[in-house]
Amino acid sequence: MIFKRGDTTPPPATTLYQLRQRIASLGDDFWIDNGLGQHVYRVDGKVLRLRLTLVLRDTSGNELLHLQRKLLRLRETMVMQHGGQTVASLHKHLIGLRDRFTIDLADGGELQTRGNFLDHEYTVSRDGPVVAEVSKRWLNIRDTYGISIVEGQDIPLLLAMPCASTSCVMRGADVRALLKILIVGVSLWVTTLIVDGVDVQTDSTSEEILTFAAVGLIFGVVNVVLKPIIHVLGCAFYVLTLGLFALVVNGGLLLLTSWLSGLLHLPFHVDGFWSAVWGSLIISVVSWVLGLFLRV
Structure with missing residues (x-):
């Protein structure tokens, strides 16, 4: 030095x-x-x-x-x-x-x-x-x-x-931000294939791809803005439930994303709380695997 x-x-x-x-x-x-x-x-x-x-x-x-x-x-x-x-x-x-x-x-x-x-x-x-x-x-x-x-x-x-x-x-950094949005979009697509009650209804493949990208961006923004606040306010619940409260939080954020997508006339819908919980779990797992593979 x-x-x-x-x-x-x-x-x-x-x-x-x-x-x-x-x-x-x-x-x-x-x-x-x-x-x-x-x-x-x-x-x-x-x-x-x-x-x-x-x-x-x-x-x-x-x-x-x-x-x-x-x-x-x-x-x-x-x-x-x-x-x-x-x-x-x-x-x-x-x-x-x-x-x-x-x-x-x-x-x-x-x-x-x-x-x-x-x-x-x-x-x-x-x-x-x-x-x-x-x-x-x-x-x-x-x-x-x-x-x-x-x-x-x-x-x-x-x-x-x-x-x-x-x-x-x-x-x-710009490329990583774009990749993260794409990863969330792919994770949402996988979720619609696995979880009943999480679906996207479009008339064409191109429209479907754009919808997943847009919803992925919304979901990412919702997580960035709200999750830190929820972690601070609900830290006791995380401790008492040994982290299981995170499933509830993630499900709620996915439901919020579905509601915001509806306001923006995007054909993405989550039907009910449990569909949101299972959907958010699939999204987390798939995003983690893709993140490891792409080193994001």
Whole structure:
């Protein structure tokens, strides 16, 4: 580690750079500042490109690195180029509880990351030794984090790395949210096949798919909004019933989803409390299995 855990003293101005916490979410451009707050690099986001594209430039507008996401890859990949030549490729690991990335260098060797990307607290090492550290604790500026780079390292490359990885994490979060909605939709479909009293009545397959997706979104929102409140207010019931009260809660939330679907003229219906309880149980099991398989 370059700095001890818990150390809030910023590194020297010549080695510290400031980056925005949310980058290129709408394809906007932004500056990277040094520790003195002076503009030293600019990042251009290309929102209208099919593939996520970032361009790192110096203060004169000269292109230093061109970063572009590769499509149709099993794992998230962004290629970094200079003058049309690939200098590095960033790959997101498929396995692990936290986001992790490896950067393969064209001239040999690799950069590896370790830490928490969502909180912007991680280190970057090259073939073992740490060459950069990213942290929010050095700065008191909102939505900004710092990156300290060891002297003699490739500064543009190490600045491009957090830009690329943050974009992948943001995109990955959007994809996971979409997958969760799809998982709930599939779980609802399975439930209609198993549980009498939970059904969807449509005239076409496409309408049925859209209905399950919409109901899945409603069910997800209902759970996110109400479940934490119910957990707090009904914690005693959870304890007294050894957790069985959760079946009642989940059934009630499914009934509420059915009622809201009716208000929105969606052909989804749950007939009675017990159908809701069994239906919510099937939804939970199927969602859990699909979540394990898709690592959501």
